Amino acid sequence: MNHAELYLTATRLTFVEHLRNRLAMALIAVFIPTWISLAYFVFENRPVPFRLQATGEVLHPPGNEFTQIAGAVNALTLIVGFMMFAATFTSGTFDRRLAMAGYPRVHLLLAKLTALTLVSAAVAVYATAVTCVFWSPRRLLLFTAALLCASLTYGGFGILFGSLLRREVEGMFAIVMTSCLDVGLQNPVHSSGANGDLVQYLPCYGALQAGTAVGFSAASVPTCFARQLAWFLCAITAGLMVFRRSTRRLPPPSRTGFLRRRPRGVPRPTPPVPAAPPDPAAAPGAD
Amino acid sequence: MGQDLLNVSDVHHAYGPRPVLRGIDLTLRPGTLVGIVGENGAGKTTLLKILAEELRPQRGRVRYGGRFGYCPQHLVLNDALTVRQHLEYFRAAFGLGDLDHAEEIMDVLGLTSYSRERVSVLSGGTKQKLNLTLALMHDPVLLLLDEPYQGFDWETYQRFWDMAARLRRRGRSVLIVSHLAYDAERLDELRHLDGGLLHPETPAPL
Numbered sequence: 001m002n003h004a005e006l007y008l009t010a011t012r013l014t015f016v017e018h019l020r021n022r023l024a025m026a027l028i029a030v031f032i033p034t035w036i037s038l039a040y041f042v043f044e045n046r047p048v049p050f051r052l053q054a055t056g057e058v059l060h061p062p063g064n065e066f067t068q069i070a071g072a073v074n075a076l077t078l079i080v081g082f083m084m085f086a087a088t089f090t091s092g093t094f095d096r097r098l099a100m101a102g103y104p105r106v107h108l109l110l111a112k113l114t115a116l117t118l119v120s121a122a123v124a125v126y127a128t129a130v131t132c133v134f135w136s137p138r139r140l141l142l143f144t145a146a147l148l149c150a151s152l153t154y155g156g157f158g159i160l161f162g163s164l165l166r167r168e169v170e171g172m173f174a175i176v177m178t179s180c181l182d183v184g185l186q187n188p189v190h191s192s193g194a195n196g197d198l199v200q201y202l203p204c205y206g207a208l209q210a211g212t213a214v215g216f217s218a219a220s221v222p223t224c225f226a227r228q229l230a231w232f233l234c235a236i237t238a239g240l241m242v243f244r245r246s247t248r249r250l251p252p253p254s255r256t257g258f259l260r261r262r263p264r265g266v267p268r269p270t271p272p273v274p275a276a277p278p279d280p281a282a283a284p285g286a287d
Numbered sequence: 288m289g290q291d292l293l294n295v296s297d298v299h300h301a302y303g304p305r306p307v308l309r310g311i312d313l314t315l316r317p318g319t320l321v322g323i324v325g326e327n328g329a330g331k332t333t334l335l336k337i338l339a340e341e342l343r344p345q346r347g348r349v350r351y352g353g354r355f356g357y358c359p360q361h362l363v364l365n366d367a368l369t370v371r372q373h374l375e376y377f378r379a380a381f382g383l384g385d386l387d388h389a390e391e392i393m394d395v396l397g398l399t400s401y402s403r404e405r406v407s408v409l410s411g412g413t414k415q416k417l418n419l420t421l422a423l424m425h426d427p428v429l430l431l432l433d434e435p436y437q438g439f440d441w442e443t444y445q446r447f448w449d450m451a452a453r454l455r456r457r458g459r460s461v462l463i464v465s466h467l468a469y470d471a472e473r474l475d476e477l478r479h480l481d482g483g484l485l486h487p488e489t490p491a492p493l
Contacts, residue, residue, distance in 0.1 A: 001379050009379045017367040020405075094365045097421075100340065100357075103380035249340050 006104060010111035017087055018115055024083045028123055032075045033130045039071040040064050040134045048188045052213050053200055054223045061216045063189045065135055069211045072127040073150045073204055074183040080120055081154035081161075081175040088112070088162025088239075089171055092246060099247040108247070109240050112159060116236075120151035137215035146214065146221075149228040150207035154179065156235025157203075163242040178203070203231050291352050292317055292429045292460045293338070298347030299483075300333055307333050309483030311347065315429065315460040320451055320473065323464045324488075325480035331464045332360055334480065335433045338462070353428035358421075360433035360464075362414050366407035370398065370417055373406070374424065381425035389424035395450050396420065396443060412438035419447075430454065430461045448473055 001009075018024070047060035099105050124147035128140065137143035157178065161171040182202045184190070199205055206228030213219040293315040300308040307330035315321055325331045336342040338349060339357035364373065374389050383389075393399045396416040406414060415438045422430065436444050448470060451461050455475075463474075471477050471488075478485040 001382055006379055009375060013368060013372055013376055016372065017365065020367040090367075091365050093361075093363050097359075097363045098376060098380050101377055101380035101421075101425075102382060103376070 003104075003107070006107040007110055010103070010107050011114050014087070014111045014115045015118075017091065018083055018119060021083060021086055024079060024086070027079050027082070028126065031079065032072070032123065032127050035071040035075045036068050036127065036130045036134075039067040043067045043189060050188055050212055052217070052219050053205075053209055054213070054221060055219050057217070057219060059212060059216050061212060065215070066212060067187065067189055068131055068134065069215060070183050070187045070208060072131060072147055073207055073211065074179055076120075076123050076127055076147055076151045077154035077179040077183070077204060078176060080116070080123060080151040081158040081179065082172065083119060084112075084116055084155040084158025085162040085171045085175055086158075087115075088159050088243065089165070089168060092163065095243075096247045100249055105244055105247055109243065112243070113236070113240075116152060116155040116159070120148050120155055124148040124151055137211075138218065139214040142214040142221065143211055145225070146207045146211035146228070149210070149225065149232060150204045153203055153207070153228065153232040153235050156232060156237075156239045159239030160235060160242055163239065163246050183208070200227075203235070204228070206231065290317060291315060291350075293352065293355075293462070294348075294350045295338065296348050298334070298337060298344045298349065300330070300337065300342070300344050300346075302333075306483055308337075308344070311483075311485055313478070313485060315462060317352075317428070317458040317460055318455050319460050319475045320455050321460070321462050321476045321478070322471065322474040323462065323478045323480055323485065324467065327466060329480045330483060331466070331480055332433055335360075335431055335462075335464050339431050351429065354425065355429040355431055356422040356425065356427035358419050358423075358430070358432045358435050360437075362411075362418050364406045364414060364417060364421075367405070369403055369405050370409075371402045373417060373421060377421050377424060383425060386424070388426050389420060392420045392423050392450070395446050397446070410438070412440060412443065415439065416443065428459055430459065432461065432463045434465055435463060 041064075043064040045062040045064045048063045048066055050059045050061060050066060051057070052059060095108055098108065124144050127147055128137070128144045131137065131143075132140075154175065157175060158171075161174050165171045165174065182204045186199050186202060186205060186208050206224045206226070210221045210224035210228065213221045213224065291314050293313065295311055295313040298308055298311040299306070311334060313321075323331055323334070333342065335357075337344045339355070339359075341357075368376070374386050378386055378389070390399065393402075393416075396419065398413065398416045398420060401409060401413055406417065409417070415436075419432070419435055422432070436447050439447060451463075452473070454461055477488045479488050480486075
């Protein structure tokens with residue numbers, strides 16, 4: 001079986017796995033439009049000050065429309081993070097069995113990455129379409145790209161948490177709390193520190209900056225995307241490294257080199273015993 | 288090592304301060320059926336994980352005379368995929384040209400009619416049949432089986448032993464780990480894992 005077949009088999013079956021995650025499918029279908037619609041109707045349309053870090057310009061988008069962007073980022077990061085976490089967590093031992101049976105891990109990793117990219121692209125397009133029901137972002141393609149980058153980043157977190165954490169609830173909690181803090185702290189509607197310096201270190205800062213800039217202005221956004229892509233690369237690299245480590249054959253002993261200790265209960269190795277001289281009485285033919 | 292399919296020498300392992308294996312030596316020649324029994328917590332699964340390269344022993348060496356198949360004690364399957372999709376995945380993993388051998392095993396175990404079923408809807412015994420099929424489908428020379436017949440009905444249990452006997456006739460070696468020595472008379476050798484060491488036992492009907 002050649003590389004293309006190995007990659008295509010892993011990608012196809014990874015997709016099957018995602019598509020059979022009914023909760024995730026239901027969340028995509030219901031949660032995204034609900035969140036975006038509620039944000040539009042529940043929040044006031046009074047302008048809120050939002051500082052673009054790249055230019056220093058302060059925009060004043062309507063509060064409800066800005067909250068729609070923040071809500072879309074929140075919904076997408078939660079869903080994609082959950083999907084990747086669930087797939088990685090539930091199939092962790094299965095992936096290891098596959099790898100030990102000879103499936104090249106690089107193909108399994110590429111399949112995960114492909115699934116993450118396509119799922120993220122699909123939900124980003126969907127969320128953009130729902131947003132367009134209420135208002136039209138000025139640069140639609142870049143708006144979708146901003147949502148895509150946020151989803152990709154949290155997909156990386158999902159793979160990382162799924163490979164690292166031992167209990168399902170831990171991973172779910174980690175994703176929910178990270179996303180809520182991340183997006184909540186950047187929303188000037190309910191955070192007085194949204195335009196402060198600290199928020200620029202949050203994982204979705206680049207995506208929210210880019211989404212707002214391309215939604216309401218003609219401001220240049222490459223630095224926002226670069227910042228978000230850097231977060232994505234860090235998250236996905238960490239996630240894939242942990243996945244690679246958890247699926248490898250024969251983990252080495254925890255301590256190596258001069259720090260390595262003999263475990264308690266294991267006897268000290270004995271030096272080889274020299275062979276005893278042959279007993280003439282036992283020789284064949286001896287009486 | 289000669290023609291041996293498995294050669295284990297002086298394997299030690301401990302979990303923290305608690306030693307589990309204190310110097311395991313074991314050799315499997317082609318065409319042998321070997322059983323290892325022991326009480327709960329005796330270290331049977333630890334030993335099999337070491338033999339299956341899932342765990343590195345803290346001391347000792349394991350050498351193989353060919354490719355092995357490993358059926359873990361716990362089901363290692365993907366609930367979202369069907370039986371057929373599992374076979375496709377592992378066909379690619381093992382680099383097999385077709386699924387003929389896998390289908391023969393499925394026939395013997397009575398799994399064929401579940402090909403299109405998703406694993407999440409299968410019974411425990413049927414899942415175990417798939418778990419076992421995945422270990423056997425590449426026709427390994429050495430089989431490492433950890434409690435392989437858990438959940439099997441009587442008929443499947445009998446078929447399992449028929450299949451093990453056929454494998455033995457074809458020169459394959461099978462190592463079965465179990466907590467009870469059922470069907471000891473079917474084995475060529477029976478070892479008792481106790482105190483971290485393997486002790487020989489004479490196979491006799493219980």
